[in-house]
Amino acid sequence: EVLDCEVVVNIDAGIILKPLPVKWVAVYAEKHPNFNKVYWKIAHEQNVSHYLVLKSENGKLWSVSDKIDVVVGQTKFTYESTDFNFDLPKVYYKIQSVDFDGSISNSNVISVTRIDDGTFTIQPNPANQQLVISSTDQTLDFKNLAFDIVNNIGQIFYTGSLNKSN
Secondary structure (H helix, E strand, O other): OOOOOOOOOOOOOOOOOOOEEEEEEEEEEEEEOEEEEEEEEEEEEEOOEEEEEEOOOOOOOOEEEEEEEEOOOOOOOOEEEEEEOOOOOOOEEEEEEEEEOOOOOOOOEEEEEEEOOOEEEOOOOOOOOOOOOOOOOOOOOOEEEEEEEEEEOEEEEEEEOOOOOO
């Protein structure tokens, strides 16, 4: 029992002060034709066992997409993960660092939009007699595609239109 104005020493309040295991610098992703690539950079990591790449279709319910082990002794803390399993128009990602004692730290949430925006490629460039125009955008209507071909100084060289058989 502690009386009024009595000094009590060596009290353990149960608070443990320790450094944060991870300081997040950046998390970003890139969309590629057949996969998404997620990158993250850490300012420092201490007692981190591994990273989990978490994926979601709505930013609320998460599943593990990948597990990346920490590289011991490295001085640049940059990691990446490749996701070949996507079937959604928009995929959310976050990185979770897992400490050896089970503590976790979450990065910011990022997203990759897989809906195509009507872009297409033309090959070869420069071309002689034949061009191949392609797109991964399945909504692009090649039946009604009008185009201009310009020369290297920006002058219209040829105006035309395509249909699916061209």
